[in-house]
Amino acid sequence: MGFLATIANTVLCGHGGKAQPTAPNPRVRLGGKPIVTQPPPYLIAGCPHLTEGGSPLPCVSALWPTGALRLRSMGQALLLDGDRGVSVPNGVAVSILPGQTRVRGR
Known part of the structure; x- marks a missing residue:
């Protein structure tokens, strides 16, 4: 269980790169910010990861392998702060940091 994620949440890959949603859901807003759903990918910028060879x-x-179990918008599961995604191509964890604290889901 966590708070619903919006485009205002900070999302980081395990190396510190910042991720942004490619398709926020415009039908639902929290604090004036669109929520985000599970299927569309996020794009990551500024990831400093280097191979062992440099x-x-x-x-x-x-x-995002999963989203909220009981909350959907336009047939898509909503994302919650604390949800863990997987980065491509490295496979490291991507985290949604806490944001709004008014609406909670599971």
């Missing part, structure tokens, strides 16, 4: 291999996108 070549850049940044995280470029994030996918």
